[in-house]
Amino acid sequence: MNREAFLAQLSSAGYDEIVTATRDPDGVMDLHAHPFEARxxxxxxxxxxxxxxxxxxxxxxxxxxxxxxxxxxxTYGPDGVSYLVGRR
Structure with a gap:
């Protein structure tokens, strides 16, 4: 799926907070939870x-x-990761 189609999908589903996250190569984030739904x-x-x-x-x-x-x-790959995330 491309970025524009994904943004349209988020908007139609009511995701009101949209951010881009970037994580470092070979990184790890231990066990945690978020109070919001994420796509x-x-x-x-x-x-x-x-x-x-x-x-x-x-x-x-x-x-x-x-x-x-x-x-x-x-866990993030050897090149790290960048993702577009909607939160609600």
Missing amino acids: ALILSGELTIRIGDDAHTYRTGDIFHLAPNTEHSE
């Missing part, structure tokens, strides 16, 4: 999200969704 499009790089025993890797063009208060950890 994101990977713009470049790679991100692995672990929820419990399940891990999924997202790459350029992939979309991920996290429900509010979902405990998860994040």
Whole structure:
């Protein structure tokens, strides 16, 4: 999915806060949760999200969704990651 189509999708779904996040290569964010729902499009790089025993890797063009208060950890690929995220 391209950036413009994703932004239109976020808008129609009521995501009112949209930001671009960039994370450093080979970084890790330990277990945490957000009080908001997040839907994101990977713009470049790679991100692995672990929820419990399940891990999924997202790459350029992939979309991920996290429900509010979902405990998860994040690992960033060798080139880091940049993603466009909508929050509500």
